[in-house]
Amino acid sequence: MRSRYGLLIAVVVSTAALALIGSLAGYYLAGRSESPSIRAATDRSPGTATDRSPETGAGRSPETPAERGPARGGGAVPQTPANTPRQTYRIDRPVYQQSTSTLTLTTAETADGTVRLTFRYRNDSPLPWPLACPTREKDLTSSALIMADGRTVHPTDTWCAAERPGESITVAPGESIDTWGVFPVSPASAEPFSVRWYSFPVLTDVQLR
Structure with a gap:
């Protein structure tokens, strides 16, 4: 037991x-x-x-140079001085491209403290591409350059405002139309800026070189 x-x-x-x-x-x-x-x-x-990227914040895009702060050192962003010889830069950057309709920023021309941008509308569709020009007053506030220091610069004149204010235009099949805008600013070579052309997507990081 x-x-x-x-x-x-x-x-x-x-x-x-x-x-x-x-x-x-x-x-x-x-x-x-x-x-x-x-x-x-x-x-x-x-x-x-x-x-997180140090340049990314609420409502800000890290890819838009126009939304960045001023240049380092607090100095003004360099620009081409007035009374300088006319100079043309080849850009050839697509602004808008959908199916067979394209909008391209083709050239930039600087002179006397201004820059003239040329845009080409190209229609490779078998159908017409209808466009409309605003009234002159509205047209001159519908586009802008956004500089690296944050300034927004509206044009003093455009093709629509000068030639066809308040009218409708059509790009025929297989044809192109060149339009332009003149802005009272002249970015220095390789100084990035953004282009807002009417309601088309903003073209960022444009440089004259």
């Missing part, structure tokens, strides 16, 4: 010891397998401050 009782006690003690060891082992493995994944998820989180 005593030997059976002693044997029973030994079995109970052994079982308890095994359960304790198994519990500790399970906790250790869970801790080792869980910690690295938690750290990795934290490091890859897109919402962490270290992942």
Whole structure:
């Protein structure tokens, strides 16, 4: 009887010891397998401050030079002086392209503190491309250059305002129309700026070089 009782006690003690060891082992493995994944998820989180670009803020685009602050050192953005010889720059940057209709900024011409931008509407569709010119007053506020220091410069004259104010025009199939805008500013060579031409997408990082 005593030997059976002693044997029973030994079995109970052994079982308890095994359960304790198994519990500790399970906790250790869970801790080792869980910690690295938690750290990795934290490091890859897109919402962490270290992942954000220093130039990105609410409602701002990091790709628009016009929305950046003034040039370093607080100085004015350099411009071509007035009374300088006329100079033409080839740009050839697409502003709008959908199916067979395209709008391209083709050239920029600087002279006497102004810049004249030429835009080409091209219609490769079998159908006419209808366009409309605003009234002169509205037209001169419908487009703008956005300089690197944040200034918005509206044109003093445009093709629509000078030639067809308040009228509708059509680009015939297979043909092109060149229009222009004159702005009272002359960016220095390689000084980036943005172009907002009517309701078309803003063309960023334009440089005269």
